[in-house]
Amino acid sequence: MRFMRTLLVLTLVIMLAGVTGVAQGQAVRNPDTLVIATIGDPETLDYSYAYDTASSQVFLWHIYETLIFFNGGSTGTFVPMLATEVPSLANGGISKDGRTYTFKLRDGVKFHDGTPLTAEDVKYSLLRFMFMDRDGGPSELLLTPIVESHGTRDDKGTLRLELFREADNAIKVSGNTISITLKRPFAPFLSIMATWSMAVSKKWAIAQRDWNGTAGDLSRLNNPKKPDDTPLFTKTNGTGPFKLVQWDRSGRQVIMERNDTYWRKPAALKRVIIRVVEDFGARRLMLQQGDADIVSVGRPQKPQVEGLPGVRIIDDLSRLVTHGVFMNMKVDTGAGNPDVGSGRLDGAGIPGDFFADVNVRRGIAQAFDYNTALRDCWGNKATVGNGPIPKGMFGYISTGKWYAYDPAKAAAAFREARGGQVWSTGFRFSILYNTGNTIRECMAGVLKAGVEALNPKFRVDVRSITFPTLLQQYRQGRLPIFIIGWAADFPDADNFVTPFMHSTGVYSNAQGYKSPEVDKLIEEARFETDPGKRRATFAKLQEFAYNDVTTIYYYAVGLQVMRSWVRGWYHNPAFFAEYLYPMFKQ
Amino acid sequence: MATYIARRLMLLPLVAFGVTILIFALLQFLHPAIRAGAFITNPNQLKAIDAIIKKYGLDQPVYVQYWTWLREVFHGNLGWSQSVRLPVLDAIIAFFPTTLELTLYAFVPIMIVGVWLGTAAAVHRDKVVDHLSRVFSISFRSLPSFVWGLLILMVFYGRFNWFPPGRLSLEADLFVRSAQFTKYTGLMTADALLNGQLWIFFDALRHLAGPALTLTMVSVALLVRVTRSSMLEALSQDYVRTARAKGLAPAVVNTRHARKNALIPVITLSSLTIVGLLNGVVIIETIFNYPGIGRWGAFAAQQLDIPGVTGFTMFIAALTVLGNLAADIMYAYFDPRIRLQ
Numbered sequence: 004m005r006f007m008r009t010l011l012v013l014t015l016v017i018m019l020a021g022v023t024g025v026a027q028g029q030a031v032r033n034p035d036t037l038v039i040a041t042i043g044d045p046e047t048l049d050y051s052y053a054y055d056t057a058s059s060q061v062f063l064w065h066i067y068e069t070l071i072f073f074n075g076g077s078t079g080t081f082v083p084m085l086a087t088e089v090p091s092l093a094n095g096g097i098s099k100d101g102r103t104y105t106f107k108l109r110d111g112v113k114f115h116d117g118t119p120l121t122a123e124d125v126k127y128s129l130l131r132f133m134f135m136d137r138d139g140g141p142s143e144l145l146l147t148p149i150v151e152s153h154g155t156r157d158d159k160g161t162l163r164l165e166l167f168r169e170a171d172n173a174i175k176v177s178g179n180t181i182s183i184t185l186k187r188p189f190a191p192f193l194s195i196m197a198t199w200s201m202a203v204s205k206k207w208a209i210a211q212r213d214w215n216g217t218a219g220d221l222s223r224l225n226n227p228k229k230p231d232d233t234p235l236f237t238k239t240n241g242t243g244p245f246k247l248v249q250w251d252r253s254g255r256q257v258i259m260e261r262n263d264t265y266w267r268k269p270a271a272l273k274r275v276i277i278r279v280v281e282d283f284g285a286r287r288l289m290l291q292q293g294d295a296d297i298v299s300v301g302r303p304q305k306p307q308v309e310g311l312p313g314v315r316i317i318d319d320l321s322r323l324v325t326h327g328v329f330m331n332m333k334v335d336t337g338a339g340n341p342d343v344g345s346g347r348l349d350g351a352g353i354p355g356d357f358f359a360d361v362n363v364r365r366g367i368a369q370a371f372d373y374n375t376a377l378r379d380c381w382g383n384k385a386t387v388g389n390g391p392i393p394k395g396m397f398g399y400i401s402t403g404k405w406y407a408y409d410p411a412k413a414a415a416a417f418r419e420a421r422g423g424q425v426w427s428t429g430f431r432f433s434i435l436y437n438t439g440n441t442i443r444e445c446m447a448g449v450l451k452a453g454v455e456a457l458n459p460k461f462r463v464d465v466r467s468i469t470f471p472t473l474l475q476q477y478r479q480g481r482l483p484i485f486i487i488g489w490a491a492d493f494p495d496a497d498n499f500v501t502p503f504m505h506s507t508g509v510y511s512n513a514q515g516y517k518s519p520e521v522d523k524l525i526e527e528a529r530f531e532t533d534p535g536k537r538r539a540t541f542a543k544l545q546e547f548a549y550n551d552v553t554t555i556y557y558y559a560v561g562l563q564v565m566r567s568w569v570r571g572w573y574h575n576p577a578f579f580a581e582y583l584y585p586m587f588k589q
Numbered sequence: 590m591a592t593y594i595a596r597r598l599m600l601l602p603l604v605a606f607g608v609t610i611l612i613f614a615l616l617q618f619l620h621p622a623i624r625a626g627a628f629i630t631n632p633n634q635l636k637a638i639d640a641i642i643k644k645y646g647l648d649q650p651v652y653v654q655y656w657t658w659l660r661e662v663f664h665g666n667l668g669w670s671q672s673v674r675l676p677v678l679d680a681i682i683a684f685f686p687t688t689l690e691l692t693l694y695a696f697v698p699i700m701i702v703g704v705w706l707g708t709a710a711a712v713h714r715d716k717v718v719d720h721l722s723r724v725f726s727i728s729f730r731s732l733p734s735f736v737w738g739l740l741i742l743m744v745f746y747g748r749f750n751w752f753p754p755g756r757l758s759l760e761a762d763l764f765v766r767s768a769q770f771t772k773y774t775g776l777m778t779a780d781a782l783l784n785g786q787l788w789i790f791f792d793a794l795r796h797l798a799g800p801a802l803t804l805t806m807v808s809v810a811l812l813v814r815v816t817r818s819s820m821l822e823a824l825s826q827d828y829v830r831t832a833r834a835k836g837l838a839p840a841v842v843n844t845r846h847a848r849k850n851a852l853i854p855v856i857t858l859s860s861l862t863i864v865g866l867l868n869g870v871v872i873i874e875t876i877f878n879y880p881g882i883g884r885w886g887a888f889a890a891q892q893l894d895i896p897g898v899t900g901f902t903m904f905i906a907a908l909t910v911l912g913n914l915a916a917d918i919m920y921a922y923f924d925p926r927i928r929l930q
Contacts, residue, residue, distance in 0.1 A: 033759055044674065046630055055630035138644050139629060139637030228644065229669050231676075249766065252675050253683035254756070254880050258766070276759070280878045281888070284739050285754045288747045294759070471626025471893055478622045478638045487632055502633070509635045 029313055031568045032293035034588050035273035039581070040280040040295040044255055047230035048239050048247065050128075050201045051135040051142070056490075060580035061250075061257050061277060066115075067201035067241035070106050070125070071193065078323070078494035078577045079397050081197055085109055085120065085242065089193070101188030101532045104196070108179045112266045114204040115239070115246045122176040127205035127216050129183075133170055134214075135233070137226050144199050144492055148189040149173050155225060162225050167218050188532045191495030198493050198577065207240045244270040244584045255279040271571070271587035283307075290314060290566065296588065297565040297581060302384065303441050308564050315569070318384065320561035323491035323576045325391050325499055328434075328450065328484060328555040330358040330367060333515035335480045342433035342466065342476075342483055348421070350429040350460055353483060357430065359515070362420035364552045367484075368406040369413035370453035371555060380445035381559060388556030390548035391489075391503035395576070397534070398496030398541035404549050414457050429460020432483040435476070438467040443486040450484075477513055494577040497529050500544055503554060516553045590921075597914045601907055608906045612899050613655045619893070621647035627671045627893045658896070668896030672889040677900035680885055685904070686775025687756065688874070688881035692866045693776075694797045695804035699866075700859060703809050704852070707816020711824060711851075712843050722817075726810035734807045734869065738876035741799050752799035754878040761792040800877040804866060812862065816855050823851040853924050857916045864912035868905060 043057035050067050053059060064072070072084040081089045086106040090096020096105050112120040129145060136142035136155040146152050150169050156162055173184045185192065209215050211234040214224035227233050239247045244267070245259040256278040261270050280286045280295070283304055289295035291311055300308055308314060336346035336355045344352025358364055373387050386394065389403040418426045434450060436443035444467060451463040468476065476482050489510070491498050502508040505525050506517040521544065528540040548556075565572065571585040616624075625641045642648050646657065661668060667677035675683065706726070710719040729737070745752040756777060757765060764770060764786070765777070773783050778797070781789035823829060824847050832842045870883035878884075882901065889897030921927045 036759065038759065043630075046674065054634060057630075138640035139634040226644075229671075230674055231669070236674075251766075252673055253680065253885075255673070258763075274763075278755075280754070281884075282876050282878065284742060285876065285878045288742060289754070291747060292750055292753070294753060469623075469626075471623040472620075474626050474629060474635065474638060475620045475622035477635060489632060492633060509633065513635070 029293050031588050035271075037272050037275045037297070037569070037583065037586060037588065038289075038295045039275070039277045040286045040289050040298040041277060042279065042281060042299045044252070044279050045250070045257065047233070047236050048250055049135075049230070049233045049235040050203065051132045052137055052140060052227065052230055052233055052236075054139065054141040056579045061259075062239060062241065062243075062247075063198070063201070063579060064243060065245045065259060065275070065583050066239045066243045066247055067203065068243045069197055069200045069202075071197050071200075073197055073494075073575050073577050076573060076575045078194070078575065081193055083109070085112060085125070085202055102186075103182055103184045104192060105180060105182040108181065109266065110179070112242050113264055114207065114242055115262055116204065116207055117264070118204055118206060120202060120204075120242055122179050122181040124205045125181050125200070125202050126174050126176050127208070128202045129174055129200065130167075130170060130216070131203070131208070131214055131224065132199065132201070134167060134221055135224055135227070141199065141492070144195055146170075148185050148192050148195065149183065151186040162221055164218055164221070167221060171218075187530050190529060190532050190537060191493060191497045194493040194495040194577075202242060203235070204240045208235065211235065211238060242266065245275060248274075267584075270584050272583065275583055290564065293566060295566075296569050297563075300562060300564040302381070302559070302562060305562060305564075313567055315565055315567040317563040317565075317574070318560065320563060320574050321393075321395050321576045322559065322561040323393060323396070323494055324488050324559065325388060325393055325503070326385075326486070326488040326557050326559060327391075327503065327510065328371070328446065328486050329482075329510055329514055330364050330484055330553055331480060331482055331514050332356065332359040332553070333480060334358070334483050337481075340481050342435065342464070342481065344431040344462075348424060348428055348430060351431050353430045353432045357432070358483070360420045360425075361551065362416045363425060365406070366413045366416035366420065366457075367450070367454065368552045368555055369409045369416060370457055371406075371450050372408045372453050374408065376446050376449040377557075380442050380449065384562075385557050385559040388558055390545040391499040391554075391556060392496045392541065392545075393499065393558045396494065396496055396499075398500075398528075398538065400538075400542045400545040403542070403545040406549075406552070408453070410453070410457060413453070417457060417461075426458065427460075429458060429462065431462035431464070433464040433466045434484040434486070435466050435468055435473065435482050436486040437470045437473050440467075440486075446486060480513060480515070491577070496541055497525070500525050500528070500541070503556075504544065504548065511553065514553055516551070518547065518551065521547050521551075590918075594914065594918070597910070597917070601910055604906050604910050605903050608902050609658075609899055610655070612895070612902060613651055613658075616651050616654070616895065624893055624895065627895075658899070667900045670885075670889060670894055670897035670900065672892040672894035672897050673885055677896050680897065681882065681900060681904050684880065684882035684885050687777075687879070688867060688870055688883060690776040690778065691797060691800055691804070691870060691874070691879060691881060692863060694778075694801040695808065695866055696859075696863055698801070698805045699809050699812060699862060702805065703812025704816050704848075704855060706809070707813045707855075708820055708843065708848055708851075710813065710817045711820035714821065719817075722813055726813045729806040730810035733872075734803060735872050735876055737806050738800070738803045738873050741803050742876065745799055745802075752795055752802075754796070754799065754876075756793065756796050756880055757789070758792050758796070761789050765789065796877075796879075800870070800873045800879050803873050803877075804869060808862065808866060808869060812855065812858060815858055816851065819851040819854050820847060823847040826850075853920070856923055857920045860912050860916040860919060864909050867908055 045058035045061050046055050047053050047058055048062055050062060068084050070084060070086040071081045071089050074080040074082045083089055085108060087109050088094055088096060090104045090106060108120060108122055114120060133142050133145045134155055143153050150166050152166055155166055175182045213234040214220050230236050237250050244262050244265045246262045248258040248260050250257045256276055259275045261273050263269050286298040287307055290298045334343055334355045336343045346352050348354050377383055377385050389405040392398045434447040436447055447465040451465050454461050454463050489502055502510050504511050504521050506522050524540050524544050528537050531537045568588050570589050571587050572581060621642045622638055624647050625638050628641050670677050670680045673680055706722045710722040713719050770784055773780050777793040778790050781793055829842060829847050832846045870881055871887045874881045874884035875887055886901040889901060
């Protein structure tokens with residue numbers, strides 16, 4: 004009895020005491036260890052298999068290093084990393100025909116196991132990256148410039164050995180120099196090298212029973228079925244400032260420690276722990292208590308970390324991500340597609356080619372209340388684009404035109420669509436986004452309101468589906484309008500215009516957008532090394548983006564939340580996560 | 590007895606077969622491209638959906654997929670859990686001891702508090718303690734466990750920093766991974782004692798307290814109610830009245846005569862409580878970031894990691910069968926009137 008009363012009183016006291024208090028004036032917790040609480044597990048630590056942010060977060064530039072690196076916060080200028088110089092036409096590192104890039108390697112660089120880095124290691128690493136080529140992997144990023152192929156297998160799935168011979172000849176080693184000869188000049192090549200030229204020790208990899216470097220052993224390397232089928236799944240041996248201690252998959256954390264024989268001054272941090280903490284409540288409390296130094300915080304969660312003592316919030320970070328509201332010009336209206344209504348233009352649905360009429364697309368683009376969407380959905384932390392290339396990147400045309408919210412013009416465009424039939428009969432379709440993404444839900448709601456306000460016969464539904472279902476519906480071309488984003492593989496405009504506008508692009512292809520002129524322009528820009536001419540080509544592409552308006556583009560800014568005792572952090576939009584080397588706690 | 594146990598154990602494969610058939614039947618409703626989602630980690634991979642479906646045979650008829658899976662199981666391979674990047678068997682071995690430990694630490698307070706409160710409520714029937722026990726147990730039960738979990742985390746971690754999430758604090762975690770520490774059982778508190786590291790023991794205890802308290806709060810109600818009604822029944826028996834008439838002290842009558850008999854259904858319930866706890870940890874482990882089998886199961890389901898979900902379900906089903914068997918055996922043991930056939 005007495006116990007119960009005490010318990011009751013105690014509970015009430017605790018509840019009344021409030022729950023947001025924080026110990027003031029905390030000393031730096033774990034001063035030489037950085038703890039990052041994040042949301043996703045790495046898929047693998049094999050640099051040739053990984054194509055996800057969570058994996059890159061672990062090894063890129065911390066464990067494995069690249070030949071060249073981004074210069075401070077810039078995405079378009081580079082500094083040497085494993086190489087001694089950034090190749091250019093001026094220093095002879097790039098041949099006159101723009102096809103051959105030569106990198107001289109730095110002396111005295113050692114892998115974590117103590118063996119010195121050689122040009123042979125770099126060649127092995129690049130070939131390994133290209134020829135692992137798992138389905139859905141990143142190998143294409145190097146295959147495209149070096150051998151001009153999207154994959155290493157033919158339609159029947161047979162390995163194309165001639166490609167290997169080509170690549171083997173294209174990458175030449177001479178002493179401590181490595182030269183790479185491209186099929187054609189490829190403008191974004193240095194950007195790609197800054198991210199994807201990671202070097203692993205050849206001797207060590209072979210000792211782990213990995214690919215032995217020969218053509219005969221390629222079948223063992225190529226297209227592994229599962230991430231653990233590659234010997235480097237949980238093992239690493241790079242040259243970077245941190246060494247892997249353990250990837251504890253069941254404990255869902257990665258532990259790294261300082262590499263004391265690093266070729267530069269060893270890092271200030273002794274240890275880095277990247278831990279998956281799925282629940283935001285727990286992440287927030289860990290930040291508050293100082294048990295985590297950096298935590299993932301989504302845009303809608305930002306108010307919950309504001310005002311926490313000892314916590315630093317850095318907002319408005321530019322990111323290489325373009326979001327789009329995509330209109331599908333050839334919707335599969337086949338049996339049971341709930342998102343196209345009747346599947347006909349009868350006021351209760353749309354036909355498959357509804358968005359093929361440019362007037363419909365222009366109507367949509369002008370019925371979207373941009374300012375309201377940015378304010379209400381994004382808290383003004385996003386901007387509208389005028390094409391796929393994000394602001395701040397080379398190729399962004401600041402003078403390019405885009406639509407404004409204008410109901411009168413939108414109505415006029417819809418009146419013209421299909422000889423007035425769209426206006427007189429009306430329509431019904433859905434906008435889809437992935438469940439849980441409240442920002443996209445809000446964007447879809449704004450578009451719905453804008454379109455429905457034009458004409459009482461216009462009906463738009465907003466529907467959420469899980470990400471896997473989105474994949475399915477996307478693949479089958481069943482989504483009339485969908486909202487999704489694209490994160491750059493490397494910071495070059497080519498990596499944006501291709502997925503959004505090229506007929507083979509991930510999104511444009513799914514939207515049924517095919518313009519031979521656009522394809523030609525994109526390829527011109529890709530192989531053009533003169534910046535002036537390149538910019539002119541991107542300007543033409545921007546006009547196509549405006550006139551054809553297949554997509555409404557917008558870019559959001561990023562958010563970084565950390566304890567204020569974390570120092571040395573800096574941002575580069577090309578980073579997938581924090582660059583750990585210069586960081587320390589004080 | 591032995592034949593009874595053997596016969597019940599023979600049920601195990603049948604149950605496993607049943608649940609796996611059920612899971613694979615549910616697969617029918619998922620489009621191959623949906624399941625390909627388990628292998629796609631960023632939208633830049635959208636182009637590869639078809640190749641992924643082909644590679645993993647996701648478009649094959651479900652019976653073919655079941656047969657492929659079954660053949661592998663007979664070779665001792667339970668499949669690959671894509672959600673945690675571990676073979677299913679390794680995942681079970683890695684996660685189960687953690688959950689078992691949490692379950693045990695919740696089980697003991699549940700039994701003690703449950704029996705104590707249930708007895709007190711029955712003895713003081715319709716008095717304040719009876720009403721209070723009812724109010725508490727029902728209010729603990731009526732809010733979802735994640736609400737209690739978050740509340741406990743906010744108060745005992747956010748405010749007081751007593752019970753942090755996770756399994757160990759940073760220093761303890763690094764020590765446990767070092768060569769100075771041997772893992773004997775996978776139960777952190779037991780291993781800490783076996784290694785003679787008291788500070789690890791207390792550190793693990795601090796981390797166990799939050800989830801164990803939450804589990805206790807949401808699970809104790811049933812035990813209180815069962816103990817109470819069973820106790821009430823016992824108290825109304827003739828032998829209790831006789832004992833009282835003999836002039837025995839009320840406390841002796843209540844504990845020695847009445848409670849002993851009243852505990853028979855409670856003991857049966859206890860083994861089922863353990864099974865129930867093992868299921869109940871799914872949400873609690875996620876909230877407290879406690880790396881147990883429940884968090885894995887929930888995560889695997891979200892990620893459509895079919896081999897992971899299948900393995901998890903089979904394992905829980907096997908535990909349920911074993912838990913029921915243990916209940917039956919204990920029932921017969923404690924109540925000689927019952928014989929197993």
